[in-house]
Amino acid sequence: MNIDQFTRNAGQPVRRFEYDDRSLLAVDFGPETDASVDLVDDTVIVVLADDQYEFDLPEWADDAHTFMKNGVLTVELEAEA
Known part of the structure; x- marks a missing residue:
């Protein structure tokens, strides 16, 4: 599943921010959401209540960092040099 399919299926709004050396994806699950995120190889795994x-990640992403704060999932992708 790619990020577009994920947000469309889960009904979550997503924002993309493009910079010279990186891209940022932000998915808002809402402030009351108890979710966790993990990164395994090139796959982002979000656990939300009983759903996973x-x-x-895109093939061009050289390095990725993920975190969840106040119900917002952030995925920072560094472009290949």
Whole structure:
């Protein structure tokens, strides 16, 4: 599943921010959401209550960092040099 399919299926708004050396994806699950995120190889895994969602990072992403704060999932992707 890619990020577009993930947000469309889960009904979550997503914002993309493009910078010279990186891209940022932010998915808002709402402030009352008890969710967790993990990154395994090139797959982002989000666990939300009894549901688990997985989506693959783009092939061009050289390095990725993920975190969840106040119900917002942030995925920071560093572009290849």
